[in-house]
Amino acid sequence: MKHTRLIILFIFAATFSCFSQSTSRVTSGIDLGTGYKDNAWVPSVMFHQELSLNNFPWFRIGWGVRTWGHYANKTNLVPQSSRFSDDTLKFGRITSNGISFLAGASIRLWKFDIGANTDLFGLAFGARRSGLYTKSSLFEGEGAKYYNQYVFSTPSLENALPLLLDKQNGQSELFVRFWFTERIGLKAGYVHGRITYTSSVKLDNGQKRFSATYGVPYAALSFPISY
Numbered sequence: 001m002k003h004t005r006l007i008i009l010f011i012f013a014a015t016f017s018c019f020s021q022s023t024s025r026v027t028s029g030i031d032l033g034t035g036y037k038d039n040a041w042v043p044s045v046m047f048h049q050e051l052s053l054n055n056f057p058w059f060r061i062g063w064g065v066r067t068w069g070h071y072a073n074k075t076n077l078v079p080q081s082s083r084f085s086d087d088t089l090k091f092g093r094i095t096s097n098g099i100s101f102l103a104g105a106s107i108r109l110w111k112f113d114i115g116a117n118t119d120l121f122g123l124a125f126g127a128r129r130s131g132l133y134t135k136s137s138l139f140e141g142e143g144a145k146y147y148n149q150y151v152f153s154t155p156s157l158e159n160a161l162p163l164l165l166d167k168q169n170g171q172s173e174l175f176v177r178f179w180f181t182e183r184i185g186l187k188a189g190y191v192h193g194r195i196t197y198t199s200s201v202k203l204d205n206g207q208k209r210f211s212a213t214y215g216v217p218y219a220a221l222s223f224p225i226s227y
Contacts, residue, residue: 025052027060031177033220035191040072042191042216044171048117050106058108063101064117068171070096070195070214077131077197077210080166087143087203089131089153089210096155096195098124100170113177113185118163119170124196126155131210133203141204153197156209162194167209169196177222185222190215 028049035042050062077089100122106115130150133143140147155169162170175189196211 025054025057026050027052028225029185029222030225031187031220031222033187033218035216035218037214037216038072040070040214040216042068042070042171042193042214042218044068044191044218044220046102046220048102048104050104052108060106060108060115062104062106062117064104066100066102066119066122066171068098068100068193070094070193072195072214075195075212077195077212079203079205079207079210086137087133087135087141087207089133089151089197089199091129091131091153091197094126094129094195094197096124096126096169096197098122098155098159098169100159111179113179114175115177116172116174118172119159119161121158121160122170123157124155124159124169125157128152128154129197131197131199133199135204142206143201143203146201146203151203152200153210154200156196156198156211159196162196163192166194167196167211168194169211170194173218175218179222183224185224187218187220187222189218189220191218 031046046066048064050060052060075091100119102117104117106113133146133151159168162168163172171193173191177187179185199208
């Protein structure tokens, strides 16, 4: 009976030790900030969690959830097939919001985190806007009756891999985060994003999704989360 109790105690102690070591390798936090350039605001709130590797504690892989907004004035969106056609949806203003699941990696050097992340998939939503549909070439397509007409459009709802695919909403970023104390840090970076709207009707080449890329400098306050 005594041996059984010792074995159970040993297993419990070992399990607790492993759990403690695993937990200590995990860090979490929230970044609250915005990007801005050329009358375009790109605010975001990002929850992130990283796991440091056993043999390389300075290297971390992670995941997160990002809520973002993109608010801009004059914006021109083009279809994926723009290299074969010059049709464009021109907006006087766009307002889009989204939530995305992301993956990333970073390295820790003293009080600095240096890393990158990108959205994997997410949802976008926003106000319905009228975009002026234009085309300058002599050849008409199946959307000819909408040339120089306003077409209702909304942010494309379902999105995946915006860094690689044209017709998606989402963001990627490069960043440096400096921890002033254990409770607060400052993050500076560059956000590369894609904004995509879906028209209410099919236009030339059967296209409904029109998009454009943007790049903005970004700054945020960072707060760690303790468990």
